Amino acid sequence: MLTQSLTTSVPATLGNLANKGPYPAAATDQFCVVTAHAGLIATEFSYKKDEEIYGEGESADYVYQVIRGAVRSYKLLSDGRRQIGAFHLPGDVFGLESGASHRLTTEAIVDTTVRLVKRRGLEQAAETDVRVARNLWAMTSGDLRHAEDHMLLLGRKTAMERVATFLLEMDRRLAITEMMALPMCRRDIADYLGLTLETVSRTLSQLQSQGVLGFSGARQIVLRNRQCLRNMDA
Amino acid sequence: MLTQSLTTSVPATLGNLANKGPYPAAATDQFCVVTAHAGLIATEFSYKKDEEIYGEGESADYVYQVIRGAVRSYKLLSDGRRQIGAFHLPGDVFGLESGASHRLTTEAIVDTTVRLVKRRGLEQAAETDVRVARNLWAMTSGDLRHAEDHMLLLGRKTAMERVATFLLEMDRRLAITEMMALPMCRRDIADYLGLTLETVSRTLSQLQSQGVLGFSGARQIVLRNRQCLRNMDA
DNA sequence: CGAAGGATTGAAAAGGGTCAACAATGGTGG
């Protein structure tokens, strides 16, 4: 019942930042339930555009939730090739680890504010409250689901299918109005989709010429034919 | 202390099947601790080569551990393109979900025996024993780590780098002696690495001609120069 | 207003995919 009242009070704090769709909504509620219930201190902190939040291999002492802005988490190969595993948008929780250290690097894509809580505190709460433990597991499981879907994209989808999937994901996660305001540049999109930035640009141009989408500046996109994108998404 | 005695008794049942390396070893112990401690009934079951164990979307009522054989778990696109997310070898746990249903399909690669326990039972155990809850989370977190590594491979590595990574992973996980006996065919390897079977075959041939590895039949491989593979693996 | 980063577009190259033929393997039944 405490859980219930907390869950329903979530929109009060996060309503204007809320995401649509199954993934982030679930994570958002879970994080709030967990932190509020456990009475943990959630500090706010801000990062400038391109500032690193934590690096791969660093000790995982905090768990983060995006309040405003956007975050990319990625891995690098020795020669600088980069694979972005996920974008974190307002409401999303990131940096939650079961092990001792972070396995990806995270950076603010634009000026970003996060709420953060001590990992240790969450673990302690999980020891006494099974709901907290359940939620930590569920959040990691949600990340795994996303990774599984993304492996299919990276391993088997064509450039057009990848871009279509990306557009639908972003539409679901950050379209407040008809217009979708992408926080990330073409290179970020490319490194998320396993393509080059030129291929992303070309594919978007092609979709525009087909009337599937429209631009107002490179990062303001309107989807004019979602069904067409869903068909492409394979 | 109960945990301890159970952990140390693990080799008695799983010793001959044991995996080397960090990933599976951890999962193995955790699963045994969890099931033995909770006093859950672990049934054995066998599947013929290519038999489906569960399908994507099916209710996740059981958690599995490979006793002998090998399992592939994958996702399909509508036109049949397949992405294998993981291979499960003796000792590995698979099918563990936090949500209601399985998100990948699993099949036996060869005749395979698994131990299985009711998911419901594990969840109940997790409600009273925080160590069980912690272990369930840790196992899902281990799967996530593998998926994160694999996204980097699928999105950014060359064919040669993918094959090198695969060989080192299999060497770590199933090489008992010098010889490594792959349970899976070239198509399975290709669908795991996001390549075609022809490219996998060509790349392996090239490594053989360079003296990096040797064959005794297509699936019996000896690594003659691991350092060379590690350098390629980027 | 001008510089600098970001995005688009073009042309050429390459890595891996496709299609096809052939070889090896191993399981089965005579």
Added chain:
DNA sequence: CCACCATTGTTGACCCTTTTCAATCCTTCG
């Protein structure tokens, strides 16, 4: 026990998608 045949794997030739390299065009912001 051996021979046959289906399955699996290898190799070659060609093709195509995507990458690479380069030039140019936009914006955005000092």
